[in-house]
Amino acid sequence: MTGLPSLGSGRSPLRPLSFGADPTGERLARIRRSPNFADGVFVNPDGPRTRESGGSALGIAKQYFEKGSRARRAPTGTIPVHPTTVADLARPPKSGLRITWVGHSSVLAEIDGRRVLFDPVWGQRCSPFDFVGPKRLHPVPLPQAALGPVDVVVISHDHYDHLDLPTIKKLAGTDTLFAVPLGVGAHLERWGVSPDRLRELDWNESTRVGGLTLTATPARHFCGRGIRNRQHTLWASWVVAGENHRIYHSGDTGYFHGFEDIGAEHGPFDATMIQIGAYSDMWPDIHMTPEEGVDAHVDLQNGDAAAGVLLPIHWGTFNLAPHPWAEPGERTMWAARRAGARMVAPRPGEPFEPAAVGAVVPWWREVARTPAEGWRAWPPVGEPEEHAPAVGA
Numbered sequence: 221m222t223g224l225p226s227l228g229s230g231r232s233p234l235r236p237l238s239f240g241a242d243p244t245g246e247r248l249a250r251i252r253r254s255p256n257f258a259d260g261v262f263v264n265p266d267g268p269r270t271r272e273s274g275g276s277a278l279g280i281a282k283q284y285f286e287k288g289s290r291a292r293r294a295p296t297g298t299i300p301v302h303p304t305t306v307a308d309l310a311r312p313p314k315s316g317l318r319i320t321w322v323g324h325s326s327v328l329a330e331i332d333g334r335r336v337l338f339d340p341v342w343g344q345r346c347s348p349f350d351f352v353g354p355k356r357l358h359p360v361p362l363p364q365a366a367l368g369p370v371d372v373v374v375i376s377h378d379h380y381d382h383l384d385l386p387t388i389k390k391l392a393g394t395d396t397l398f399a400v401p402l403g404v405g406a407h408l409e410r411w412g413v414s415p416d417r418l419r420e421l422d423w424n425e426s427t428r429v430g431g432l433t434l435t436a437t438p439a440r441h442f443c444g445r446g447i448r449n450r451q452h453t454l455w456a457s458w459v460v461a462g463e464n465h466r467i468y469h470s471g472d473t474g475y476f477h478g479f480e481d482i483g484a485e486h487g488p489f490d491a492t493m494i495q496i497g498a499y500s501d502m503w504p505d506i507h508m509t510p511e512e513g514v515d516a517h518v519d520l521q522n523g524d525a526a527a528g529v530l531l532p533i534h535w536g537t538f539n540l541a542p543h544p545w546a547e548p549g550e551r552t553m554w555a556a557r558r559a560g561a562r563m564v565a566p567r568p569g570e571p572f573e574p575a576a577v578g579a580v581v582p583w584w585r586e587v588a589r590t591p592a593e594g595w596r597a598w599p600p601v602g603e604p605e606e607h608a609p610a611v612g613a
Contacts, residue, residue, distance in 0.1 A: 238348040238385045239446040240378065240407030243453070247420070251402055251452070254422050262402075262454050264505075265438045266476045292544040295587040299358035299536065302570035306366050315575035317465040317490055322361055323568040324537035325382055327469065327493050332462030334371045334430050338469045338493070339382040340364075340391070346381035346538055348445065353380070354538040357545070361569020364390055372419075372429045375400045376471025377443050377455035378407055381538055385411060399427060399434045403453030407445070423456060435459040437482045439473035441506050459486040468520055469493045472534065474505040475512035479519035488527040491564075491574040492517045497535025497548035507534075507541075510551035514559050525560040529574045532563065536584070546588035553580055553598070 235241075243251055256262055304320060313330055320328040324346075325339040342364045347353020364387065373396055376382050383404070391398075392412035397419060400408065405420040419427040421436035428434075436456040443453045458469045459482065468482070468489045483489075496513035508516060513532065521527040535548035549565060556563035564577045582598055 235446070236348055237410070238380075240383075241410040243403045243406045247403065247406060250420075250422075251454075254402060254454070256423055256454065261452065262443070264440045264442075264476075265478045266440065292589060293539050293542065295357060295545055295584075296589055297587040299587055300567050300583055301358050301361050302567045304362040304366070304569040304571065306368065308571055309366075309368060313573050315573045316462075317467070317575065318571050318573050319467075319491055319493075319531060320361075320571040321493075321531060321533065321566055321568060323356075323358060324535075325376070325469075325471070325493075325495065325533045327531070327533065328367065328370075329460065329467055329491075331460060331465050331467060332431065334432050334462065335369065336432070336434075336460055337367070337370045337373045337396075338458070339376055339471070340373060340387045341381060341384040342387040342390075343384040346379075346384070346540075348380065354540055357537055357539065358568055370394070370396045372397045372399055372432070372434065374398075374434065374458050374460070374469065375404055376439070376458065376469065377401060377441060378404050378445050378453050379443070379472070380445065381540065382471070383407065383445075388413070397429055399429070399436075399458070401436055401454035401456040403443075406453075421456070422454065431463060433459075433461045435461075435486065437468075437486070438476075438478045439471050440476045440478075441472045441474070457482070459489075461486065465490045467491045467493070470495045470508075470513075470516065470533070472498075472507060473516075475508050475516060479516045483520040483522045488521045488524060490528050491531055492520050492528060493531045493533045495534035496532040496552045497543075498538075498540040499543065499548075500541050510548055511555045513552060514555040514561055517556075517561055518559055526562060529562045529564045529577055530556060532565065536568065544589070546584040549584045550582065550588075553582060556580075557600070 251257055316332050318330045326341050327338040329336045342360050345353040345355050388411050397417050399419045402420055402422050405418045423436055423438045426433050426435040437459055439455050439457040441455040443455050457471050460467050466489045472495050494513040494517055495508055496510045499507045499509045517530040518525045532552045563580055564572055565580045566572050567583055585595055
């Protein structure tokens, strides 16, 4: 590719701290040796774009700024948040596996005696600046300090809604380890994380942390915190395997056939945490729709839809796409039912154990705009499995 800036510039005195740093030295050399790096950029599995965009930049802008669209993309009231307490997290999970969705893609997983924190974002905005950019639609369910000790922080990629400077700076003052994709360690080092606490992995590489095996697995996305480092850090999904349990976090990804390979090598999983929000016809290959998210879950479970539970993530917390606010939850609920998959739908901050989940309660309906035809009955009454409900939230 031409027209790309060269790697190796590191940090610039004029570069905002929130932009992080470019890879240099041995980190840069390792990136260039990666089989997933070609012509100066990391490349996606399944090759380049495979589907045409369904809209134009002008069309998407109109959707964003049209008054009715803006109203649909936000809740009508206060999002119900479970007030997670220190006591909630102090009690060991009965099954050995407990998961707390903090909101968006931030998840605390307590697995086989260890604590793993995925994509922690406690900041008020997913933006390089604290005065502009998408703002939280609900408060964080618990203060960051109330988390207690964390064994390892796992980062899927370096976008602002997954890698948050204020959050990382607080974690830098602890002794937790960080598992990150190739190149992302440069950002963390600039923010105060010492190199000896970094585990920086290419796809299909693993590291051990306190009895857990963490493996960076492929995803279909992109990266970059500024205009100069696009495609110069890797993005990944993650497998975490303990002695008795296995979990999967998708990060951000489009649907691709690699889910089947990940499932065959590492699955099935007790729980999959799957991105199902912020989709659009404008970017069909980098974010999944709810239906694709359910398909990915089934692939990861080696075709057994009823194996493990699906936790939908990457929705409800930030307004990042033109679809209605509650649509991802509603569509995933129906897609999971049609597929025979077990879905869990906790309120932000509500811990659950995959071994003992109940029926889905569509809590988002309490604060979403009711469709003109009303909400369809849930649980369904006398409705064929293949019937696809309207979900205008």
